[in-house]
Amino acid sequence: MSFFGPRFKQVIVSSPGQTSTEQEQESPAGPRRRNKSKFGCRECKAKRVKCDENYPICRRCQRQGIVCSSAPRLTQWQVETPWLSLQPNTLVNRRLLQYWLEKVSQNFVIDPENNPFSFPALQYVSQSSALLHAIQSISASHERFFPADAPIIALEERGKAIACLRGEISQSQCPSNAVFLSIMLLALAQSADSDMKDYGKQHLLAARAFVNSMVQDTSTLVTNDIRVRLCLGMYLYWDMCSSFLVDPWEPQGPNLFNISNAVRMMGDWHHPMYGTCSELLFIIANVGRYCRQILEPLQNRKLMQEAALEAQLTSWKTTPPNPSLGHLYEAFRKHGLIFLYRAHVAHTQSSYITDPDSSEAEESLIQQYAEETVCHLMQIPATSYYLNFQSLPLLTAGSELTTSNHFLRDQVRGRLRAIYSLNRLPANLLALQLLEELWDARDRGTPSFWLLHMLQKDWRLLLG
Ligand SMILES: [Zn+2]
Ligand SMILES: [Zn+2]
Structure with missing residues (x-):
């Protein structure tokens, strides 16, 4: 950490009802004490059983495949940030800021030890009031599991963030970076509101304009400017999760030519959010855009483009930093392929051209990839931070599981609840609701494509 990093001091909580972890270890543990967990999850407390306090999901909830809601812990560290006082004191809500640093910011990366959105981001917080307010807004909603009616303080902070931005x-x-991160957090806050149609489109379009101007000059990528790479990577991930939500007639598209050049220059650079799969994210975002386009009435397929996307997906390679990330990347790749094949089948069905041979072959390939995707994701432990990046492939692959895959269906249910326990975004539970509807329809003999089903419900879920 650089010289401007904050200093920490451990908080000593001395009141008898709020013993610190250290004190707990020092004191002799009586039998009554051992059966009581201070920070246990609500689910275990309701059942009056001991909770192992595993975060984000305790072992009991994990076994049962249910949502685990841990009570807010006392914060362990007090950040001493003298330069934060440069901001008028009324702006900084220390509790919410600290909650971000310790907990919420960990949902944006694969490795909590290498998290530019946590303590290292404090230097930007001191320069940008918009970022400070966006962070405080997200923290206020996260600690209450993003309720349908956002807490007043979250709305106030969001309003201030937009004004400052x-x-x-x-x-x-x-x-x-500060500007980009603020825009992304505002989109996230908006997509977590109770309006199922709102995926924070205006913020996404603002981010696109921002990225378009950033990649005009690719020399900064050549010179390895980490700030540019960080922003571009965040955008690539966000675009993968939302390209198919944007109406195809929306004029403000990304500059695909410049972005693809920039992505090539980034190559296998390790992004703290997702590792080495920048190019794969870009390909999948394009798959999403294409699939959404051909679902519009009277749109023809573009066979060349389709073949190119399929070839890019199958030939993409990287050396994953560890086996779990390898599983995540394979799940992404197969999500892209399933998406492409399913959109093709849906397009064929809607235009009343049927080719039983090719569609049968495609169906069995979709089946195989769907099962493989779920298996890849289940190889990743439910306590991993990689969970945050799984909801989209879980929806795509999960929706293809047949009634004979009831074991895998149960795993998908449990996994989406585990993801919700971690990042608390309601979209995960809504995705589960979509899946239950799709499974019902499939079991009744009327299978439907998850994206079509979602659009018919007039939902636009931002997953990921
Ligand atoms: Zn528990
Ligand atoms: Zn639990």
Whole structure:
């Protein structure tokens, strides 16, 4: 950590009802004490059983495949950030900021030890009021499991963030990462609201404009500018999760030519959010855009483009930093292929051209990939931070599971609840609701494509 890093001091909690972990270990553990867990999850407390306090999901909840809601823990560290006082004190809500640093920010990366959104981001927080307010808004919602009616403080902080962001962009006095991160957090906050149609489109379009101008000059990528790479990577992941939600007639598209050049320059660079799969994210975002396009009435397939996307997906290679990430990447790749084949089948069905031979072959390939995808994801332990990046492939692959796959269906149910226990985004539970509807329809003999089904319900879920 660089010299401007914060200093920490451990908080000593001395009141008898709120013993610190250290004190607990020192004191002799009586039998009554051993059966009581201080920070146990609500589910275990309701059942009056001992909770092992595993975060984000305790072993009992994990076994039962249910949501695990841990009570907010006392914070262990007090951050001493003298330069944060440069901000008028009323702006900083220390509790919410700390909650972000210790907990919420961990949902944005694969490795909590290498998290630019946690303590290292404090330097940007001190320069950008928009970022500070966006962080405080997300924290206030996260600690209450993003309730349908966002807490008043979360809405106030969001309003302040938007107002500050306008000023900071127009005066361009603020580091680009801070601006980009603020935009992304605002989109996330908006997509977690109770409006199922709202995936934070305006913020996504703002981020696109921002990235388009950033990749105009690719020299910064050549010179390994980490800030540019961080932003571009965040955008690539976000675009993968939302390209198929954007209406195809929306004029503000990404500059695909420049972005693809930039992605090539990034190569296998390890992004703290997802590792070495930048190019794969870009390909899948394009698959999503294409699939959404051909679902519109009277749109023809573009066979060349389809073949190119399929070839890019199958030939993409990387050396994953560890086996679990390898499983995640394979799940992504197969998500892309299932998406492409299923959109093709749906297009064929809607245009009343049927070729029983090719569709049968395609169906069996979809089946195989769907089962493989779920198996890949289940190889990753439910306590891993990689969970945050799984909801989209779980939906795509899960929706293809037949009634004979009831074991895998149960695993998908449990996994989506585990993801919700970790990042608390309601979209995970809504995805589960979609899946139950799709499984019912499939079991009644009327299978449907998850994206079509979601659009028919007029939902636009931001998953991921
Ligand atoms: Zn528990
Ligand atoms: Zn639990």
